[in-house]
Structures are given as structure tokens and as C-alpha cells.
Amino acid sequence: MASKWRKAKLALGLNLCVYVPRTLEEPPSNNLDASTDRLSNAALLSPGNWDGDGPRPMTPTPSSRGLKLYRSGSKSSKTCSICLNKIKQGGGHAIFTAECSHSFHFHCIASNVKYGNQICPVCRAKWKEIPSQVPCLDAIPRSASRNPVRWAHDDAVVTMLRPPPRRDSHRRHIVPLFQAPEPGVFDDDEPFDFQPAVAEKNSCSEVAGGNSSRTLEVRVYPEVSAMPRSNSRDNFSVLVHLKAVAAAGRQNPSQKNVSFPQVAQTPRAPIDLVTVLDISGSMAGTKLALLKRAMGFVIQNLSSADRLSVISFSSTARRLFPLRRMSDVGRQQALQAVNSLVANGGTNIAEGLRKGAKVMADRKQKNPVASVILLSDGQDTYTISGSGENRPQPNGHPLLPLSINGSDNSGFQIPVHTFGFGTDHDSSAMHSISETSGGTFSFIETEAAIQDAFAQCIGGLLSVVVQELQVKIESLHPSLKISSLKAGSYPSRIMADGCSSSIDVGDLYADEERDFLVSINIPAEASSSETSLLNVMCIYRDPLTKEFVSTEGEEVTIKRPEIAGEEIVSIEVDRQQNRVRAAEAMAQARAAAEQGDLAVAASILENCRRVLSESLSAKSGDRLSIALDAELKEMQERMASRHVYEASGRAYILSGLSSHSWQRATARGDSTDRSSLVQAYQTPSMAEMLTRSQATLLGSPSAQRLMQPLLSLGSHPKPR
Known part of the structure; x- marks a missing residue:
């Protein structure tokens, strides 16, 4: 008995088990405790069921009908670890057996090693010989490998003609969950539930x-x-301040979780959300368990009108769950799909994004609000082709499909909110993907902060009240010209005559604010006691009514006395000038750090802190200016050495730049990092969802006992 239990624990520790969904015909099993059998996948992922001594999600979650331990030499069919389909002779597909003894469909592994990748996607062993698809034996390219592999001409089994490696009879393999083949076109999205949308629209009209x-x-x-x-x-600054006003909050009747307070939500349009999740081998263990829990939180907080699709990627990508409404049935099925995730293989971010973009592009019906969430803890291990769908783009990133950022002239653009997890992810690529698509980049430094980061993001996504916002600015004086716009990452234009300009803002969450600085020249006046400067007007689309709305023009003027008096500087303008200065200093410091000069980078940040401290708003105790100083200091500390900068400094700065350029809250550092700067961009709906997440994680003694070792193991002392 002791020997069997030891083998079971070993298998669980190596992720050698898989959840097999129960069928109606399957009889109940008496091998495990009955109390475990009564809990479904949804119950295991639900935060409310982590209390007491009940079971907690693992990687993957076992159940009385789902714990299968496989030994090599069993009668079960082999599966290709890339496409997850069965490997069998005579099926019309060539089979490649690598020197590490893992087998793959030839066409699957050929695309995996097409650009020189010689790493096994399962065990990460380095191959000396890689497959190369050639028309005949004599056409084998010598550049493919030092020891090119010769292939048989038939389409049965492809192996090396050199002595094959001996298979270790004691080796065990991860057995992926069986899944049905994906359709060629993802047009199987569940139709809208139109009745709730009409009710929400009426509710909005009554409130407003x-x-x-x-x-x-x-x-x-x-x-x-x-x-x-x-x-x-010259260079006179005018501040344009925008705020999306939220209607009176109301409780969302779709929320079924009674363990925690209901989250008040503004009347809103439903959302289409696609989550693209990294399940490569480095995500095994605690990381994947916490990712499953975080996804469980997201699923539980979507309404019945919202639609969700789940994409997982490792060496390749797969759609686990079609775009479906989060009704009671949809929520249960989504939780089961997330629970089935098993970590193994490499990191193919480009393929995950391509599949996520395809889900969005192929849907028959489109919600007016849509976003993609991408999480990865590693660097893309696949070289991107120089042609085709993933070719390098002049205004984008090679990992980002053309169709997701509108570069294919379709007008289709979906923001990708990226989450870099841990110290090994490619923060530069993740930041570039988010910037190109109009999303934000968050840096998750510790494992325990995954759910909080997701919670803050969806708290905003579930409160969009303004879409396709465009700001138009016109000069009201014939001699006044607009010289520049400080709009961060938002696209802006100044007409050739300098008399008009515009800024494309896009979506705004409820209670979200935007500030833009306009530089103009002010001419002298002969006799006028007042000068009209600018007129500002906004056009946007209401996501509920889908109608375009125009605001009345807002004019700005200044008085022109004959005798000079004491100039009173606007504290609002000075505050935003400090924000722009800090963001520019961060970008300059990052450029210096990337060139290897950390001393210059730290000096740039220090000089900016000194300038900010002498500003009017800082001397008056302005909270934003004080928070900017604290953020710049934190970045200085994360440039203490090249090792510290590579591990966390780069990602921390890029997340800060993303936050300032879009003026939107991003997650940075660990879950205890709650600077007032983040709160400056954080909306009430974000704060509410974050509070709910923290109550879910730490609300019970058992949850605290579980999370404490994770926090202590995952936290890293800040560099000094």
C-alpha cells in the first residue's frame, strides 16, 4: 500500500495525471473518498470552496473519476504532444520519433523545428538531429543540421535510419486531455441574449x-x-480634461456567488473576452494552479450577457472553449475547460495570438466591446517567419497578427492587455504587443498576484461607457497656432495650417479620466481685454444605444489686462506637466539602460525627481506629484545592477510607461505594491473588483494558510 501511495504522489508531483470528464454512462467509483467525488470542477475552482479542509485546485485537479496514472508500456494509444491527437500507424500521417524517445506527427514537429529549434517541446531535451521535410533523399538540405536526418519515402512511420535511441521503460509521459478537432472557421459563437440588453438600455435611460x-x-x-x-x-499650455461619468451603480443580478458582496456595476454593453493563456512547461505546479484560480474568478464575475473564449498555448495553440455566454451552463463549461489545462511544451506566443484573433474575426455576432487578455511567463521560442500572416510589421510587432491591430485594412482592431509573469518573460515583446494593439502591459512579479492583476483589468473592461471617442480642438484666434499635442500613445494629428487638431481616444471606462496638454502660441493684443484661445468638442459612440453623441464646444479664454499683474499658475496644468516630464524621463532612462549605461539611466531619473520637487504642485502636496517621485525612486532602485534590471527593472519601467501613456491602471510588482499612483488611474469599478479578489483570496483562515507560503516563496526583497 505504501509503495502504491508513493507512486501516486510521484505522479501527481510530475503532473502525470489528467482530468477525464465523467460521462452519464460511467458508473461511480469507490476508490477515492466520496466527499471528493461530490465536488465538480466548478466547485474546485470556485473561491468559496477553498475554506476548511476541502480539496484545493492542483495541476490538474483530480477527482474520483478523473485520476488516471499511466505507465509506459500500457495499452493506451500514444498522442502527439503538439496537436494532442492520437498517433497510430496506418492513419495517413508520418510519425517522427526523436532521440529522447518522444513521438510526434511529422507535419507537427516539422513546423516546430522549421526555423532551427532543436529543443523537444515535451522534455526540453536538446536534439542533435531534427526532422527536415524534403521531397527525396537526395534533396536533404545540409544547412538543416550537422547530421541531417534521412527520411523514408512512405507515409507510415518516419524514424531516423541511424540506430534509434533506446526507450526508457521507466519513463512516464504526460497524457493530454482528449479534445475534439477544432473547426476550420470559428463561427460557432453563441448568439446574444437580446432581452437583457434591452433591459439594460431602458435602465440607462431612466438613470441618465x-x-x-x-x-x-x-x-x-x-x-x-x-x-x-x-x-x-510661445509654448503656452492648455489642458484638456475628460471624464466619463458613470450612471448610478446597480447590482448585477447575474452574480450568483453569495459568499462575497455584490459588485455594483454601471449599466453597460456586454463584452466579448478572449483569454490567451501560456501553459508551457514552466507554468507547471503552483503557477498553473493559481492561473486556474484566477480564471475561475474571471468566469464567476462575468454576466450572462458577456461572452468568453479560452485559448491555451504551449508549443502550439488550441481553442479550449468557443465564444459562449457566461450563463449558468456556460460558466460551468468554462470552468471545466480551464480545469483541464496541463502544463508542458514550449512557448508559441504568436500562435496563441493568431488563434485568439481568429476567434474574434470569425464570430458571427460581435459585441460592441471586445478585448484579448494574454498571459505568459516566458519568451517566444519560435522564430517568426519573414512573410505571411506573422511577417514583421512596420507599425507593429511580429508576434501580433495583422488582423488584430487593423493593419490588414479591415478596420478590425482589438486591444490586447498583456500580463508578463515572473522574471523570465519577454517584457519588451509583451509591452510592444499591448502598445501596438491599444492595450496595457502589466508586470506580475509574484505568483500570488495573478488574480489581483486580472481582477483590476476586468473591473475596467466590464465598465466601458464611452467608445470611439475623438477629441477635436480648433483655434479661435486667426493668429493662434497649435504647435504640439502631449497625448501619450493616443494617435493625434495637427493640420498643416496649425489651426485644428484631433486625438483618437477610443474607449473610456466608467469614471475614467484623460488629460491632454496642447501647446499654442499666444499673440499680442492691441486693445482687446480678452483673447479666445481654443474650442474643444468631443464625438463618441454610446455602447448601449450604438448611437454617436457630440458634446457642446468648450471654449477657453484668458484675460488681457493692460498692466501686468501676478501670474497665477493653474495647479491642474502643473500637475499634468509633471506627469509628462516623468513619463519622458522613464523612456529616456530605459533607453540608456538598454544600452548598458545604468549610471546614466539612474541619473536621468534623479534629475527628474529634483525638477518635480521644485514644481508648484509638489510644493503644495499634490498626491500625483508625490506618487511620481516615489515611482521614479523605485525605478532607480531596480537599476542597482544589470542582474536586477534584467530580472525586474525593465518590466517595471515598461509597465509604468504603459500606464502613463494610456493613463490607465496597470499591475506592477507584487500584490502588496499599492502605490497612490496606481490609485490615481484606478477607477471605482477596478477598485471594487480588486477588493473582491483580495477578499476571495484572504477572507478565510484556510486561504490565508494556503497563500502565506506562496507569498513568502514568491516575494523578492527590493534592491537597495
């Missing part, structure tokens, strides 16, 4: 009193309120 223009507030602030009429000035 039928005045949809109240959804957006526009304010304009000049740098100073008065200037002598005989004076002229």
Missing part, C-alpha cells in the same frame, strides 16, 4: 434622464488665467 451627453464631461484649463495684452508667448 434620457440625456446621453452627460456620459462625458469636458473641462479646459489655461496655464495662467491672465497675461498682459502687449505680451506674446
Whole structure:
């Protein structure tokens, strides 16, 4: 008995078990405890069931009908670890057996090693010989390998003609969950539930009193309120301030979880959400267990009108779950799909994004709000082709499909919110993907912070009240010209005559704010006591009514007295000038650090801190200016050495740049890093969802006992 239990524990520790869904015809098993048998996949992933001594999610979660331990030499059919389909002779597919004894379909492994990758996607062993698809034996390219492999001409079994490696009879293999073949076109999305959408629209009209223009507030602030009429000035700053006004909060009746307070939500349009999840071998163990739990939290907090699809990727990508409404049935099926994840293989980010983009592009019906969430803990181990769908793009990133950022002239663009997990992920690539697509990049430094990071993101996504927002700025004086716009990553244009400009803002969450600095020249006045500067007007689409709304023009003027008086600088303008200075210093410091000069990078940040400390807003105790100083100091500390910068400094700075360029909250550091800067961009709906996540994680003594060792193991002391 002791020997069998030891073997079972060993198998669990190596992820050698797989959840097999129970069928109605399958009789109950009496081999395991009955209490475990009564818990479904959804119950194991649900946060409310982590209390007491009940079972907790593992990688994967066992059940009385799902724990299967396989030994080599068993009668079970082999499966290709890339496409997850069965390997059998006579099936019309060539089979490649590698020197490490793992077998694959030839066409699957050929694409895996097409660009020189000589790493086994299962055990990560380095191959000396790799497959090369050639028309005949004499056409074998010598550049494919030092020892090119010769292939048989038939389409049965492809093996090396050299002495094959001996198979270790004691080796055990991960057995993936059997899945049905994917359709060629992902047009099997579940139709909308139109009735709830009509009810939400009526609710919005009652709250807003039928005045949809109240959804957006526009304010304009000049740098100073008065200037002598005989004076002229270049680079005069005008601040354009926007705020999306949330209607009165209401509880979402679709929430079924009674263990925690309901989250008040603004009336909103439903969302189409595609999650692209890294399940490569490095995600095995605690990482995957916490990712499953975080996905369980996301699933439980989507409404019955929202639709979700789950994509997993390792050496290749697979759609685990079609785009489906999160009704009771849909939620249960989504939880089961997430629970089936098993970590193994390499990291093919490009293929995961391609499949996620395909889900969005092929859907028959499209919700007005849509986003992609990408999480990865590693670097893409596949070289991207120089042609075709994933060719390098002049205005994008080679890992990002053309169809997801509108570069294919389809007008189809979906923001990708990326999450870099741990110290080994490619933060530069993840940041570039998010910037190109219009999403944000978050840096998850510790394992325990995955759910909080997801919670903050979906708290915003589930509160979109403004879409396709465009700001139009026009000069009101014939001699006044617009010289520049400080709009961060938002696309902006200034007309050739300098008399008008525009900024494409896109979506705004409820209570979210945007600030843009406009630089103009102010001419001298002969006799006028007032100068009209700019007129600001906004056009946007209401995601509920799908109608376009225009705001009334907001004019900004300054007084022109004959005698100069004391200039009173606007604290609002000074605060945003500090934000722009800090963001520019971060970008310059990162450029210096990438060139290997950490001393110069730290000096740039230190100089910016000194300038900020002398500003009017900092001296008046402005919270944003104080938080900017604390953030710059943190970045300095993460440049203490090349090792520290590579491990966390680069990702921390890029996440900060993403936050400032989009003026949107991102996760940075560990779950205890709660700077007031993040709160400056954090909306009430984000804060509510984050509070809910933390209550879920730490609300019970058993959860605290579980999370404490994870926090202590995953946390790293900040560099000094």
C-alpha cells in the first residue's frame, strides 16, 4: 500500500495525471473518498470552496473519476504532444520519433523545428538531429543540421535510419486531455441574449434622464488665467480634461456567488473576452494552479450577457472553449475547460495570438466591446517567419497578427492587455504587443498576484461607457497656432495650417479620466481685454444605444489686462506637466539602460525627481506629484545592477510607461505594491473588483494558510 501511495504522489508531483470528464454512462467509483467525488470542477475552482479542509485546485485537479496514472508500456494509444491527437500507424500521417524517445506527427514537429529549434517541446531535451521535410533523399538540405536526418519515402512511420535511441521503460509521459478537432472557421459563437440588453438600455435611460451627453464631461484649463495684452508667448499650455461619468451603480443580478458582496456595476454593453493563456512547461505546479484560480474568478464575475473564449498555448495553440455566454451552463463549461489545462511544451506566443484573433474575426455576432487578455511567463521560442500572416510589421510587432491591430485594412482592431509573469518573460515583446494593439502591459512579479492583476483589468473592461471617442480642438484666434499635442500613445494629428487638431481616444471606462496638454502660441493684443484661445468638442459612440453623441464646444479664454499683474499658475496644468516630464524621463532612462549605461539611466531619473520637487504642485502636496517621485525612486532602485534590471527593472519601467501613456491602471510588482499612483488611474469599478479578489483570496483562515507560503516563496526583497 505504501509503495502504491508513493507512486501516486510521484505522479501527481510530475503532473502525470489528467482530468477525464465523467460521462452519464460511467458508473461511480469507490476508490477515492466520496466527499471528493461530490465536488465538480466548478466547485474546485470556485473561491468559496477553498475554506476548511476541502480539496484545493492542483495541476490538474483530480477527482474520483478523473485520476488516471499511466505507465509506459500500457495499452493506451500514444498522442502527439503538439496537436494532442492520437498517433497510430496506418492513419495517413508520418510519425517522427526523436532521440529522447518522444513521438510526434511529422507535419507537427516539422513546423516546430522549421526555423532551427532543436529543443523537444515535451522534455526540453536538446536534439542533435531534427526532422527536415524534403521531397527525396537526395534533396536533404545540409544547412538543416550537422547530421541531417534521412527520411523514408512512405507515409507510415518516419524514424531516423541511424540506430534509434533506446526507450526508457521507466519513463512516464504526460497524457493530454482528449479534445475534439477544432473547426476550420470559428463561427460557432453563441448568439446574444437580446432581452437583457434591452433591459439594460431602458435602465440607462431612466438613470441618465434620457440625456446621453452627460456620459462625458469636458473641462479646459489655461496655464495662467491672465497675461498682459502687449505680451506674446510661445509654448503656452492648455489642458484638456475628460471624464466619463458613470450612471448610478446597480447590482448585477447575474452574480450568483453569495459568499462575497455584490459588485455594483454601471449599466453597460456586454463584452466579448478572449483569454490567451501560456501553459508551457514552466507554468507547471503552483503557477498553473493559481492561473486556474484566477480564471475561475474571471468566469464567476462575468454576466450572462458577456461572452468568453479560452485559448491555451504551449508549443502550439488550441481553442479550449468557443465564444459562449457566461450563463449558468456556460460558466460551468468554462470552468471545466480551464480545469483541464496541463502544463508542458514550449512557448508559441504568436500562435496563441493568431488563434485568439481568429476567434474574434470569425464570430458571427460581435459585441460592441471586445478585448484579448494574454498571459505568459516566458519568451517566444519560435522564430517568426519573414512573410505571411506573422511577417514583421512596420507599425507593429511580429508576434501580433495583422488582423488584430487593423493593419490588414479591415478596420478590425482589438486591444490586447498583456500580463508578463515572473522574471523570465519577454517584457519588451509583451509591452510592444499591448502598445501596438491599444492595450496595457502589466508586470506580475509574484505568483500570488495573478488574480489581483486580472481582477483590476476586468473591473475596467466590464465598465466601458464611452467608445470611439475623438477629441477635436480648433483655434479661435486667426493668429493662434497649435504647435504640439502631449497625448501619450493616443494617435493625434495637427493640420498643416496649425489651426485644428484631433486625438483618437477610443474607449473610456466608467469614471475614467484623460488629460491632454496642447501647446499654442499666444499673440499680442492691441486693445482687446480678452483673447479666445481654443474650442474643444468631443464625438463618441454610446455602447448601449450604438448611437454617436457630440458634446457642446468648450471654449477657453484668458484675460488681457493692460498692466501686468501676478501670474497665477493653474495647479491642474502643473500637475499634468509633471506627469509628462516623468513619463519622458522613464523612456529616456530605459533607453540608456538598454544600452548598458545604468549610471546614466539612474541619473536621468534623479534629475527628474529634483525638477518635480521644485514644481508648484509638489510644493503644495499634490498626491500625483508625490506618487511620481516615489515611482521614479523605485525605478532607480531596480537599476542597482544589470542582474536586477534584467530580472525586474525593465518590466517595471515598461509597465509604468504603459500606464502613463494610456493613463490607465496597470499591475506592477507584487500584490502588496499599492502605490497612490496606481490609485490615481484606478477607477471605482477596478477598485471594487480588486477588493473582491483580495477578499476571495484572504477572507478565510484556510486561504490565508494556503497563500502565506506562496507569498513568502514568491516575494523578492527590493534592491537597495
